Amino acid sequence: MTLIVRTVAEMRAQVRAWKAAGQRVALVPTMGALHEGHLSLVRLARQHADRVVATIFVNPKQFAPHEDFDAYPRGEAADVEKLASVGCDLLFAPNGGEMYAPGFASAVLVSGVSEPLEGAARPQFFGGVATVVAKLFNQSQADVAVFGEKDYQQLQVVKRMARDLDIPIEIVGAPTARAGDGLALSSRNTYLSTEERAAAVALPDAMKAAAASVAAGGRIDEAEATAVAALTAAGFGPVNYVEVREASDLSRLGPGPICEAKGRILVAAWLGKTRLIDNMAVG
Numbered sequence: 001m002t003l004i005v006r007t008v009a010e011m012r013a014q015v016r017a018w019k020a021a022g023q024r025v026a027l028v029p030t031m032g033a034l035h036e037g038h039l040s041l042v043r044l045a046r047q048h049a050d051r052v053v054a055t056i057f058v059n060p061k062q063f064a065p066h067e068d069f070d071a072y073p074r075g076e077a078a079d080v081e082k083l084a085s086v087g088c089d090l091l092f093a094p095n096g097g098e099m100y101a102p103g104f105a106s107a108v109l110v111s112g113v114s115e116p117l118e119g120a121a122r123p124q125f126f127g128g129v130a131t132v133v134a135k136l137f138n139q140s141q142a143d144v145a146v147f148g149e150k151d152y153q154q155l156q157v158v159k160r161m162a163r164d165l166d167i168p169i170e171i172v173g174a175p176t177a178r179a180g181d182g183l184a185l186s187s188r189n190t191y192l193s194t195e196e197r198a199a200a201v202a203l204p205d206a207m208k209a210a211a212a213s214v215a216a217g218g219r220i221d222e223a224e225a226t227a228v229a230a231l232t233a234a235g236f237g238p239v240n241y242v243e244v245r246e247a248s249d250l251s252r253l254g255p256g257p258i259c260e261a262k263g264r265i266l267v268a269a270w271l272g273k274t275r276l277i278d279n280m281a282v283g
């Protein structure tokens with residue numbers, strides 16, 4: 001059974017009791033609308049700790065006013081069942097007032113790695129993520145936290161933030177869970193119509209082809225342009241970015257072939273009214 005708590009004090013008391021008993025505690029932050037990808041994070045968290053705390057909070061600070069905060073899928077009862085099915089010990093599901101009390105006036109900003117790609121397309125996003133994640137780390141006092149590689153830039157931003165602020169927590173990245181046709185699982189996939197869902201496979205296909213071409217010594221600028229053309233032909237548009245970047249600081253690579261660096265290809269593109277993101281290692 002998964003215990004549900006709504007306040008920081010309740011979560012802290014439980015975590016303190018586990019730690020006093022010598023147990024290691026893992027945190028899996030989510031915004032709910034849980035799917036197999038989230039459950040794989042909980043399973044991985046279990047491998048790193050004795051107890052797993054999941055959090056569900058649709059964080060208003062990481063949405064711009066024109067984005068989908070109101071429409072973001074919510075369904076706590078179904079989420080709780082799924083968490084219980086993978087042995088999650090505790091769910092922290094605070095309301096807005098518990099997370100951002102009246103007068104809340106602080107923010108955590110991570111420069112550098114948060115600036116390109118998602119940071120350029122969604123300028124409010126990483127400030128909101130870093131602020132809420134820093135709060136969740138402090139609130140839970142967990143030993144380890146698991147984040148999906150699906151949001152690869154977010155994972156790098158969180159690692160940078162924890163290092164820079166000396167937060168004593170280990171950050172673990174989990175491989176992206178994918179549907180049979182290769183589309184990365186995402187809560188926002190529920191926005192896709194049947195036709196869009198069928199077309200969406202072009203995204204992992206274009207990304208894989210570009211990664212393979214760069215890994216085989218091809219030019220980065222040509223691989224990126226080919227992927228943009230493939231996405232456009234499949235009905236995506238606008239394509240926000242297809243870029244091969246250095247894997248940990250996300251600095252720009254190319255335009256020629258990769259030399260020594262470890263690369264990551266990152267993609268964001270609209271399909272109808274849905275914005276999809278994905279990424280994979282190059283080589």
Ligand code: PAF
Nearest residue numbers: 029030031059129132151
């Ligand atoms: O990846 C998410 O679901 C969110 O960005 C996170 C990390 C839970 C912060 O709100």
